[in-house]
Amino acid sequence: YVYGLHEFLSAWDGVITSTEQQKQDLTQWLGGQPSVPILTISAAIVSKQQAQHAPISISERHAHEIIYTGRLDAERRVDQLVTAFDQVHHKITDATLVIYGYGGELDRLKQQVSQLHLETAVTFAGYQPNLTMAYDQAGAYVYTGESDAQPLSLIEALSHGVPAIAYDINYGPKDVLKDGKNGYLVTDGAVNQLVRALTRTLESPQRQQRLSKGAYRSSEQYSDEQVWQQWQPVVQ
Numbered sequence: 001y002v003y004g005l006h007e008f009l010s011a012w013d014g015v016i017t018s019t020e021q022q023k024q025d026l027t028q029w030l031g032g033q034p035s036v037p038i039l040t041i042s043a044a045i046v047s048k049q050q051a052q053h054a055p056i057s058i059s060e061r062h063a064h065e066i067i068y069t070g071r072l073d074a075e076r077r078v079d080q081l082v083t084a085f086d087q088v089h090h091k092i093t094d095a096t097l098v099i100y101g102y103g104g105e106l107d108r109l110k111q112q113v114s115q116l117h118l119e120t121a122v123t124f125a126g127y128q129p130n131l132t133m134a135y136d137q138a139g140a141y142v143y144t145g146e147s148d149a150q151p152l153s154l155i156e157a158l159s160h161g162v163p164a165i166a167y168d169i170n171y172g173p174k175d176v177l178k179d180g181k182n183g184y185l186v187t188d189g190a191v192n193q194l195v196r197a198l199t200r201t202l203e204s205p206q207r208q209q210r211l212s213k214g215a216y217r218s219s220e221q222y223s224d225e226q227v228w229q230q231w232q233p234v235v236q
Contacts, residue, residue: 010035014039015034015039017041018044018172019171021170021174022040026038044152045227046155046159046223047224048224048225051219051220051223055161055213058205058209061136061138063208065095065137066085067138068142069141070153071102072101074104081097082109085097087195088198089121095121099122099123099125100125100128100131101126101127102126109124138162140163140164140202141154141162141163148171149172150171154176155219158215161213163182164184164215165184165185165201167189176218177218181214181218182211
């Protein structure tokens with residue numbers, strides 16, 4: 001979109017970004033005073049049905065199951081998650097990792113898992129059209145992408161009460177993740193911090209339950225009613 005924004009911005013009615021930080025960065029890139037309005041409207045939405053779903057406690061979940069959902073390409077850096085999980089598994093021996101998704105890195109990831117002798121602890125679940133059960137039974141969710149407009153799976157996981165750990169990247173994770181409240185935000189690319197955050201999440205059932213409750217609460221800002229309000233300046 002760079003060419004369109006730079007050369008034809010005045011022909012547009014406006015620009016919509018998914019996060020406030022994107023809006024601020026784009027405004028600065030356009031010289032501080034864009035010729036058209038820039039609005040922030042979340043791309044992530046938590047349905048009313050999901051928001052009203054009864055919370056699922058950690059005791060009812062596979063508490064030591066970590067999940068990843070999304071594309072399996074180099075930019076998502078799932079190999080770093082596998083590296084971190086290897087260390088977590090040495091500390092929490094019944095920990096498991098389930099990877100949902102497909103992509104060009106699948107074979108390389110399977111080879112990495114084999115080299116680390118993690119075949120019994122790591123499952124490649126492939127593409128699943130409905131991840132409700134996956135989220136409802138998970139004990140932790142991880143996002144390791146190097147950039148994003150707004151990780152939709154992160155909001156989905158939180159809405160199902162899954163404590164989340166994510167790299168501090170542009171854009172989205174820092175808007176919703178609060179350390180010790182609903183998960184942990186770690187330095188981009190810092191695998192050692194990822195290990196500590198995952199271990200801290202799984203090692204204490206009381207802490208994990210508190211994080212789960214915080215996950216449910218934090219996803220309320222993405223309810224369909226809240227996001228609809230963000231659309232009002234456009235549709236009125």
